[in-house]
Amino acid sequence: xxxxxxxLGLVPQIPEKxxxxxxxxxxxxxxxxxxxxxxxxxxxxxxxxxxxxNQRRYSRxxxxxxxxxRAAQRVGIPLAAIREALAQLPEERTPNREDWARLSxxxxxELDRRITQLxxxxxxxxxxIGCGCLSLKNCALSNPDDVFGExxxxxxx
Numbered sequence: 001x002x003x004x005x006x007x008l009g010l011v012p013q014i015p016e017k018x019x020x021x022x023x024x025x026x027x028x029x030x031x032x033x034x035x036x037x038x039x040x041x042x043x044x045x046x047x048x049x050x051x052x053x054n055q056r057r058y059s060r061x062x063x064x065x066x067x068x069x070r071a072a073q074r075v076g077i078p079l080a081a082i083r084e085a086l087a088q089l090p091e092e093r094t095p096n097r098e099d100w101a102r103l104s105x106x107x108x109x110e111l112d113r114r115i116t117q118l119x120x121x122x123x124x125x126x127x128x129i130g131c132g133c134l135s136l137k138n139c140a141l142s143n144p145d146d147v148f149g150e151x152x153x154x155x156x157x
Contacts, residue, residue: 020057023048030066037066044083045069061094068095076114077107 027034040046041056046065048056065086072082085103089095095103 020049020059021062023056023058026058026062026066029063030070032066032070040066040069043079045079045086064094068100071100072103072107075107075111077111081107 021029023034023037026032026037030037032040037046041048046058046062046069048058048062051057068086069079069082072085073079086095089099
């Protein structure tokens with residue numbers, strides 16, 4: 001068997017004996033753009049070491065961390081919350097299934113709140129477009145619950 005990486009579909013396979021990945025390998029395996037990986041690193045979501053030639057090398061567990069970050073982002077979790085969650089793991093270890101279950105439960109309440117808010121906005125969208133003014137006393141988009149009507153009179157927005 002050759003030591004060269006093979007491809008299974010479009011995802012390059014990295015030999016088991018390779019313990020560190022280049023940024024290009026991590027990008028190809030994770031589906032994240034190189035620029036996104038650099039961004040994740042600046043935000044403290046993943047880390048790398050530098051070679052003597054100043055090239056980034058990522059441990060193989062960075063694949064799982066990137067997958068964790070991207071899954072959390074897909075459901076709308078802000079990067080700051082993801083970073084906080086990863087920082088709670090002992091010795092910055094890679095999140096496992098139990099970690100995801102625990103963290104997703106804590107995020108569920110916030111997601112439910114946002115879903116309710118979005119459904120409310122969706123339900124009022126037609127009415128708002130119908131009036132076209134965005135400043136009516138009862139406009140649910142620009143003045144939810146008539147907050148400004150309680151404080152001021154006239155157009156202020």
